[in-house]
Amino acid sequence: MGASHPRSEQHQYHELMAKTGFSLEQIKNLHIRFQHLSGNEETIRRKHLSSIPALANNPIKKEIIEAFFDKRNQHENETGSFEEIGFEQFLMVMSHFRPPTLRTKDEEREALRKEKLHFLFNMHDTDSDGIITLEEYRKVVEELLSKSGNIGQEAARAIADAAMLEVASTNAPDMGPDDFYEGITFEHFEQMLQNLELESRMHIRFLDVKTTTMHCGKATM
Amino acid sequence: SDDDAYPDAEKSNLPVFTMDYPRIQIPFEITLWMLLASFAKIGFHVYHKITVWVPESCLLISIGLIVGAIMHSVHEEPPAVLTSNVFFLYMLPPIVLDSGYFMPTRPFFENIGTVFWYAVMGTLWNSIGIGISLFTICQIEAFGVQDINLQENLLFASIISAVDPVAVLGVFEDVSVNEQLYIVVFGECLFNDAVTVVLYNMFSFVADMPVVEPVDVFLGVARFFVVGLGGMGFGILFGFVAAFTTRFTSKVREIEPLFIFMFSYLAYLVSELFAISSIMAIVCCALTMKYYVEENVSQRSCTTIRHVVKMLGSISETLIFFFLGVVTITTEHEWNWAYILFTLLFAFVWRGLGILVLTQIINPFRTISFNLKDQFGMAYGGLRGAISFALAFTLPDTIGRKQLFVTATIVIILFTVFLQGISIRPLIEFINVRRTNRNVDTINVEIHCRLMEHTMAGIEDLCGQWSHFYWKDKFMKFNNRVLRRILIRDNRAESSIVALYKKLELQNAMEILDTVSGDISAAPSIVSLQYETRISAKPKKKFFAEDLKNMHNILSKNMYKIRQRTVAYTSKYALPNDSQPREILIRRHSSIRRSLRPGSFHLYYYFFFFFSDEHETMSEVAYPARHSRFGQPKRSASGAMMPLHRLDTLKEVPSVDVLNESEKGSTSRGVSRTNSSYSDSRVPARGSPPSL
Numbered sequence: 084m085g086a087s088h089p090r091s092e093q094h095q096y097h098e099l100m101a102k103t104g105f106s107l108e109q110i111k112n113l114h115i116r117f118q119h120l121s122g123n124e125e126t127i128r129r130k131h132l133s134s135i136p137a138l139a140n141n142p143i144k145k146e147i148i149e150a151f152f153d154k155r156n157q158h159e160n161e162t163g164s165f166e167e168i169g170f171e172q173f174l175m176v177m178s179h180f181r182p183p184t185l186r187t188k189d190e191e192r193e194a195l196r197k198e199k200l201h202f203l204f205n206m207h208d209t210d211s212d213g214i215i216t217l218e219e220y221r222k223v224v225e226e227l228l229s230k231s232g233n234i235g236q237e238a239a240r241a242i243a244d245a246a247m248l249e250v251a252s253t254n255a256p257d258m259g260p261d262d263f264y265e266g267i268t269f270e271h272f273e274q275m276l277q278n279l280e281l282e283s284r285m286h287i288r289f290l291d292v293k294t295t296t297m298h299c300g301k302a303t304m
Numbered sequence: 305s306d307d308d309a310y311p312d313a314e315k316s317n318l319p320v321f322t323m324d325y326p327r328i329q330i331p332f333e334i335t336l337w338m339l340l341a342s343f344a345k346i347g348f349h350v351y352h353k354i355t356v357w358v359p360e361s362c363l364l365i366s367i368g369l370i371v372g373a374i375m376h377s378v379h380e381e382p383p384a385v386l387t388s389n390v391f392f393l394y395m396l397p398p399i400v401l402d403s404g405y406f407m408p409t410r411p412f413f414e415n416i417g418t419v420f421w422y423a424v425m426g427t428l429w430n431s432i433g434i435g436i437s438l439f440t441i442c443q444i445e446a447f448g449v450q451d452i453n454l455q456e457n458l459l460f461a462s463i464i465s466a467v468d469p470v471a472v473l474g475v476f477e478d479v480s481v482n483e484q485l486y487i488v489v490f491g492e493c494l495f496n497d498a499v500t501v502v503l504y505n506m507f508s509f510v511a512d513m514p515v516v517e518p519v520d521v522f523l524g525v526a527r528f529f530v531v532g533l534g535g536m537g538f539g540i541l542f543g544f545v546a547a548f549t550t551r552f553t554s555k556v557r558e559i560e561p562l563f564i565f566m567f568s569y570l571a572y573l574v575s576e577l578f579a580i581s582s583i584m585a586i587v588c589c590a591l592t593m594k595y596y597v598e599e600n601v602s603q604r605s606c607t608t609i610r611h612v613v614k615m616l617g618s619i620s621e622t623l624i625f626f627f628l629g630v631v632t633i634t635t636e637h638e639w640n641w642a643y644i645l646f647t648l649l650f651a652f653v654w655r656g657l658g659i660l661v662l663t664q665i666i667n668p669f670r671t672i673s674f675n676l677k678d679q680f681g682m683a684y685g686g687l688r689g690a691i692s693f694a695l696a697f698t699l700p701d702t703i704g705r706k707q708l709f710v711t712a713t714i715v716i717i718l719f720t721v722f723l724q725g726i727s728i729r730p731l732i733e734f735i736n737v738r739r740t741n742r743n744v745d746t747i748n749v750e751i752h753c754r755l756m757e758h759t760m761a762g763i764e765d766l767c768g769q770w771s772h773f774y775w776k777d778k779f780m781k782f783n784n785r786v787l788r789r790i791l792i793r794d795n796r797a798e799s800s801i802v803a804l805y806k807k808l809e810l811q812n813a814m815e816i817l818d819t820v821s822g823d824i825s826a827a828p829s830i831v832s833l834q835y836e837t838r839i840s841a842k843p844k845k846k847f848f849a850e851d852l853k854n855m856h857n858i859l860s861k862n863m864y865k866i867r868q869r870t871v872a873y874t875s876k877y878a879l880p881n882d883s884q885p886r887e888i889l890i891r892r893h894s895s896i897r898r899s900l901r902p903g904s905f906h907l908y909y910y911f912f913f914f915f916s917d918e919h920e921t922m923s924e925v926a927y928p929a930r931h932s933r934f935g936q937p938k939r940s941a942s943g944a945m946m947p948l949h950r951l952d953t954l955k956e957v958p959s960v961d962v963l964n965e966s967e968k969g970s971t972s973r974g975v976s977r978t979n980s981s982y983s984d985s986r987v988p989a990r991g992s993p994p995s996l
Binding site for chain 1: 747
């Protein structure tokens with residue numbers, strides 16, 4: 084980011100603060116990281132994210148990267164995907180992982196939880212039709228299990244099938260034998276995970292300190 | 305003559321009936337006491353409502369009080385159970401092992417900082433606060449306790465400030481609070497032992513010294529680290545040794561559980577030897593051991609271990625509370641209104657204050673902060689129990705007011721257990737503390753937990769920020785690469801999703817097998833693979849006996865045949881049926897679809913076979929059954945039945961003749977492997993399907 088007005092930057096940051104809920108410090112740090120990732124360009128493309136070495140071992144690397152380019156995660160009721168994203172879109176996706184604070188009220192918590200659920204749902208639903216079909220679910224399970232030992236593809240499929248069956252049986256128990264279970268809708272998805280505490284599992288402590296300089300020995304891009 | 309040798313003029317004949325009580329006295333009385341306490345426990349559950357409102361600990365103490373009163377009135381002495389050696393060496397370890405073994409590890413490690421913070425700082429805060437306050441009270445002449453000096457007050461305070469795992473768990477098990485709160489209270493009461501041990505030793509050491517020098521305080525701090533870290537170190541060491549040992553126990557399955565118990569107990573005793581925190585040692589041992597051991601031992605041993613751990617813990621707990629009641633009546637008490645009442649007051653006040661202050665300090669470091677309700681739960685749930693009592697009993701007699709201390713300790717214990725124990729449940733419900741549903745055992749949840757973990761780790765890498773996901777990831781890699789190789793016999797890295805899936809499938813399979821003979825409605829979900837059983841096409845609501853018989857035949861031929869093929873000899877030391885069975889996981893991936901003809905149905909099934917020999921590459925076969933028609937019974941809502949839906953996938957699965965496959969498989973690969981590492985159900989699916 085070459086010559087830019089500090090004033091307009093501040094203004095931009097304040098807008099982002101309002102939109103995403105991050106603090107000024109956190110936005111600044113994330114901006115530094117953004118620039119690091121993008122190689123000092125204005126936008127990030129998929130190839131920038133794919134080349135992060137630490138992500139190489141992550142079994143769902145593709146889904147994670149895809150999530151950044153998914154228009155649905157921008158909360159603007161669009162579908163499809165971007166080719167490249169700017170800092171604002173980057174921040175929007177990151178804002179899904181903010182932890183709740185003491186001051187968060189119950190309705191806000193609910194809204195946050197729904198956001199997180201939507202994020203997960205979008206990870207599964209790659210064709211944006213609002214339903215997770217069996218194929219889509221299988222794909223995710225296969226990828227999840229791909230890095231842990233010699234799980235054959237058949238086993239992964241079996242597990243995905245069993246999982247679908249579970250959802251179907253709890254959410255549509257009165258389906259006649261003739262009906263075909265299309266796939267998991269968002270309501271069913273919500274219900275399936277209703278007992279799961281998302282708060283403690285899906286958050287990142289976005290630090291208020293500059294961490295890019297604190298990585299002793301960790302290979303950053 | 306003969307008569308002179310025997311002064312008794314009477315000749316004695318062979319006694320037909322003799323009695324020798326002293327010989328068996330000790331074991332006999334132990335057994336009777338155990339039985340008595342256990343009967344009391346049975347008795348409580350006769351009337352269910354009692355146990356809802358009154359925790360078992362209170363009931364047991366009450367019964368103990370009654371028995372103690374009876375014994376006192378007949379001037380009998382109770383057995384010396386709550387005195388140091390017996391309590392600390394025999395009664396306490398099983399309970400702590402129980403708590404440690406069943407501690408939920410993931411939440412524990414996620415909150416480990418908080419747990420240690422409360423355990424260490426909380427206990428310190430309470431001890432010093434209560435000690436100093438009591439000392440100031442002692443200065444008031446009117447109360448008549450001026451002879452208790454500061455050190456003795458601090459010593460007493462350190463005894464009563466320790467939150468007791470036995471009491472707390474007895475109460476918190478029934479009250480379902482949110483996971484964070486539970487694990488913090490749970491962890492705190494287990495890990496505050498290190499501090500208590502140090503403080504107790506330190507203060508009893510300096511109790512009769514007139515002056516405490518800064519050097520002593522410094523040494524105390526150093527000793528704390530030795531005690532705490534030493535305890536954990538020993539625990540982890542013994543845990544690894546136990547895990548390593550179980551790697552080689554495949555030939556001696558019957559005594560596998562023994563290793564678990566012996567090593568944990570050894571960890572405890574060795575720590576006691578060096579006067580370091582034995583409770584921490586045994587907890588760490590259980591934590592370390594559990595993960596690796598449960599992969600190495602057989603399913604039976606695993607069940608046995610869990611069951612015995614629970615049983616021993618339960619017995620110990622019962623006995624402890626019971627004897628608490630008994631001994632309350634039979635000891636000599638020294639009563640001093642002022643001291644005792646102020647002790648109660650200060651114990652409450654300091655605990656409440658302590659939780660408040662400590663939470664304020666640690667909340668910013670936590671992602672899920674504790675709100676006021678959680679804090680109340682924590683403070684109110686700080687029950688004292690038998691450990692305090694035993695420590696009071698073992699106070700050196702040089703302390704002048706020992707009896708007063710014992711009495712005060714008993715009063716506090718009774719007060720917290722009864723008052724707080726009974727009222728905590730309604731209070732928590734009233735103020736509506738956040739709850740978590742702790743038992744979510746579905747595949748979907750497990751899949752999504754994994755998904756979230758990986759997502760979080762990925763996002764963290766993207767952000768370039770470290771958090772505990774990063775460390776967890778690192779540890780898991782280390783675990784997989786190094787630890788598992790050494791400690792686990794069959795090192796096949798297995799996803800927790802697959803483990804859970806197999807567990808659930810096994811449960812399903814067990815339920816099917818159980819209900820086949822009884823519940824008709826479950827029967828049609830098992831079908832033979834080779835046989836086409838044509839049952840009448842008329843719509844049926846019930847099964848005819850003939851159908852049932854057919855199904856039984858099919859079932860037994862297909863499944864039990866495979867089992868029988870692999871039964872080896874049972875030897876004298878082997879448990880019955882503990883041969884090398886091949887476990888069959890039946891997947892009722894069934895769907896029912898009405899066929900074109902009204903009233904008849906098609907059923908599609910998969911059978912998955914997981915073979916246990918590590919040399920076999922085939923691990924599973926997917927297999928649909930064709931053309932099997934059964935009348936659909938009136939489906940009852942039995943838990944084993946999953947409702948039957950058609951899934952799109954069924955068409956894609958090839959059909960394989962399983963039985964032939966297994967026959968070929970078994971003969972070609974050889975069946976009984978003498979050193980085969982079989983594990984009953986913990987076998988992952990490996991490789992790809994054969995020759996399909």
